[in-house]
Amino acid sequence: MLRTAILAAARTPTVERLITNASVARSLVARYVAGDEVADAVRVSQELIADGLAVTLDQLGEDTEDEAGAAATTEAYCGLLDALAHAGLAPPAEVSVKLSAVGQRLDPKLATENARKICQAAAAVGTTVTLDMEDHTTTDLTLDTLSTLRVDYPSTGAVLQAYLRRTETDCRELAHAGSRVRLCKGAYAEPESVGFENALDVDRSYVRCLNVLMAGEGYPMIATHDPRLVAIGEERARWYDRTPDTFEFQMLYGVRSDEQRRLARDGYTVRIYLPYGRDWYPYLMRRLAERPAYVALFARSLVSS
Ligand code: FDA
Structure with missing residues (x-):
């Protein structure tokens, strides 16, 4: 409630x-x-990377209402990628993009073209993009954009949300070689018709989805702070003989920082989702x-x- x-x-x-x-x-x-400005994002990225972590940066903003705003966000991401490259951080830094910030609500084709520009800028500096997932009304559109972008930029990452009933099926479709998939619980308010209401049902769905991704041939990105799910992730990695370069853990900046460093010390790849900006x-x-x-x-x- x-x-x-x-x-x-x-x-x-x-x-x-x-x-x-x-x-x-x-x-x-x-x-x-991280702060309001690109300089803050670069400075905090530097600190995290010095601590043995990787980062994915999010220029805050969503639900852009006009083409000029969508173009400005696209430019801002390209500028961020240049700044990261200039600081020698791209890679291991990559970026996470919300399609609603680059025009999905106005026109999904416009959002795809703007996201393509960001993928192009990322590829030019040797890194990549993950498409954040927003509420369930956008899931199909976002997966359509993903498959379009992956034709030219196959490392473009997807996000799937375990709280949606459809997600185990989506995991099966995306668990193929070269496919980077971030699995999270899901952060929006969803109706019961499409999503699990009960926390235990979400956790069970997360484990089923994790099993599919870890057993598959793609690159799972286990995005959770939940101690039980992190432990299950570690156990599945051993079970499926996954080496640290074949999957990663991901957590949000500011949440369970000690655990982020503990996982990195234990030899896992750990990527921190790092937002910056005024919005x-x-x-x-x-x-x-x-x-x-x-x-x-x-x-x-x-x-x-
Ligand atoms: P859960 O919420 O059960 O939290 C487990 C424990 O973690 C808590 O008991 C607490 O200790 C700690 N914790 C969790 N959240 C905290 C907070 N905000 N502050 C302090 N402590 C906290 N969602 C989405 O819909 N689309 C997306 O694209 C993404 N992208 C994304 C990227 C990455 C890297 C992460 C880690 C998460 C997302 N999410 C997301 C958010 C995700 O769906 C989910 O809402 C949060 O990760 C919280 O879920 P947990 O799995 O951590 O479990």
């Missing part, structure tokens, strides 16, 4: 105004976001929805500020 309410607030302009102007939000944002509101709300314990604290600080 609380999760659904927070995710609904993520799309409510009055709540957005209240929260983005609150100083308490700024301090929470600092936990999850942090929906991202912060999804992080709050995952951590209801913060919400009471956050609400109290809002009232007293």
Whole structure:
């Protein structure tokens, strides 16, 4: 219930105004976001890479409403890739792109062409792109874009969400050689007709999907902080004789940092999802929805500020 309410607030302009102007939000944002500028993204990437981690960078922003905004986001990603290359960080840095930020709601073809420009810029500096997955109404469109982009850029990564009932089938289709697939639980509010409501059902689905990906021939990217699922990921890697260059763990910047470093020390590839930019509101709300314990604290600080 609380999760659904927070995710609904993520799309409510009055709540957005209240929260983005609150100083308490700024301090929470600092936990999850590198900073406002490309320079912040590069600096934090450098620190993470020095600690033995890889990164995937997200220029914050979604649901772009006009072509100019979509073009600006595309340019921003190309600029980011140049800056990463200039700093000698691309690779191991790659980028994660939300298709809604590059125009998917206006015209899926426009979003595909903008994403292609980002793939081109990534390939030019020797790295790649992963397409984030948004709510279920966009899943088919995003997978269509993925297959179009993979013709020329086969390393383009997909994201699949274990909370969707369809995902085990999607995993089977994408578990082929060369296919990079990030498996996460899913961060949006979805109706029961398409998604599992119960946390245990989501976890069970995650394990079924993980089994398909780890048994397959692709490159699974195990994106979770859940200690049980991380342990199952490690166990499946041993079972399927997967060496550290054939799969990776992924976690969000600011979440379970000690575990990120523990996995890296144990020889696993660990990639940190690192957002930056000023448009942090929906991202912060999804992080709050995952951590209801913060919400009471956050609400109290809002009232007293
Ligand atoms: P779960 O939410 O059960 O958390 C397990 C434990 O992790 C918690 O008990 C807590 O200790 C810690 N934790 C989790 N979230 C936290 C938070 N916000 N703050 C503090 N502690 C927290 N989703 C999506 O729909 N589309 C996408 O493209 C992506 N992309 C993506 C990339 C990467 C690299 C990651 C790690 C995650 C995503 N996600 C995503 C988000 C994902 O769907 C999911 O919402 C979060 O990862 C939380 O789920 P967990 O698997 O961590 O489990």
